[in-house]
Amino acid sequence: MDHFDYKTAFSRNIGWVTEEEQLLLNDKRIAIAGMGGVGGGHLLTLTRLGIGAFNIADFDTFETANFNRQAGATVSSLGKPKVEVLADMACDINPDLAIRQFPAGVNEENLDDFLQDVDLYVDGLDFFALSARRAVFAACHRLGIPAVTAAPLGMGAAVLIFLPGKMSFEQYFCLDECDEGEMLIRFLIGLSPAMLQRGYLIDPSQVNFLQHKGPSTIMACQLCCGLAAAEVLKILLGRGKLVVAPWGYHFDAYRNKFVKTWRPGGNHNPLQRIGLWMARRMFARMQSIGEQND
Numbered sequence: 001m002d003h004f005d006y007k008t009a010f011s012r013n014i015g016w017v018t019e020e021e022q023l024l025l026n027d028k029r030i031a032i033a034g035m036g037g038v039g040g041g042h043l044l045t046l047t048r049l050g051i052g053a054f055n056i057a058d059f060d061t062f063e064t065a066n067f068n069r070q071a072g073a074t075v076s077s078l079g080k081p082k083v084e085v086l087a088d089m090a091c092d093i094n095p096d097l098a099i100r101q102f103p104a105g106v107n108e109e110n111l112d113d114f115l116q117d118v119d120l121y122v123d124g125l126d127f128f129a130l131s132a133r134r135a136v137f138a139a140c141h142r143l144g145i146p147a148v149t150a151a152p153l154g155m156g157a158a159v160l161i162f163l164p165g166k167m168s169f170e171q172y173f174c175l176d177e178c179d180e181g182e183m184l185i186r187f188l189i190g191l192s193p194a195m196l197q198r199g200y201l202i203d204p205s206q207v208n209f210l211q212h213k214g215p216s217t218i219m220a221c222q223l224c225c226g227l228a229a230a231e232v233l234k235i236l237l238g239r240g241k242l243v244v245a246p247w248g249y250h251f252d253a254y255r256n257k258f259v260k261t262w263r264p265g266g267n268h269n270p271l272q273r274i275g276l277w278m279a280r281r282m283f284a285r286m287q288s289i290g291e292q293n294d
Helices: 019-026 039-049 082-093 130-143 169-173 180-191 196-200 218-237 270-293
Strands: 029-033 053-057 098-102 120-123 147-153 156-162 247-252 257-262
Touching: 019 218, 029 039, 029 130, 039 053, 039 082, 039 120, 039 218, 053 082, 082 098, 120 130, 120 218, 130 147, 130 156, 130 169, 130 180, 147 180, 147 218, 156 169, 156 180, 156 218, 169 180, 180 270, 196 247
Parallel strands: 029 053, 029 120, 053 098, 120 147
Antiparallel strands: 147 156, 156 247, 247 257
């Protein structure tokens, strides 16, 4: 067996990055909360990019329902902690990785420790984990840590970037004083003002916000990982144009469409308010269909 060598392992990155930039990536630490369909893929993708250190968090274990989309979900991993499985997979790619595991997930008590010495945060939390997500993004804003979120939507992905000194997560999504259902609608429409995925949802009864239920695809998860990694590279190396909130973008592979969005004021934007009104009506209909099928 050949001895692991960092420069050789990631030599095929050279050309798109310089040798000096590759070594710079090796010195970076990234935090990822959530090791599921998107978060686990983020870890493996960024490991192959050559990032040298991670803080990863997830309290969950693998189950059979994860098989359609989650990188670490296999028969051999059933019942095992996601952070441990994904850490082992990443270290199998780069045994020199420095990984700090947070098996209790992220919470108010460990948040500062989770973000300690971190150069960038990548969001991998479950769509419905809004309380934890708000806390992490608020801490990133307070600590001056860039944050990237890529949302799997249908067979596409929507990307938002929050940078120090720019519009914050809370300023964009406007989630204060909302009940959970309203927060989830605001989060979805904020992520995806274009809603490119809406036209090909063939079974609306599978979407139920109150039950934290929604369909997913591996295509969307893998697109998220590639798009987020490209943004991570640009931020860490300080080159390449960034689309920063209130700008965002959405690519849908099923519809072969790319849309760049601009929502100054975030969800308070007049155009966005129209989208939210339409979304509330749409999800009320979905809820009604779901109740009829139960």
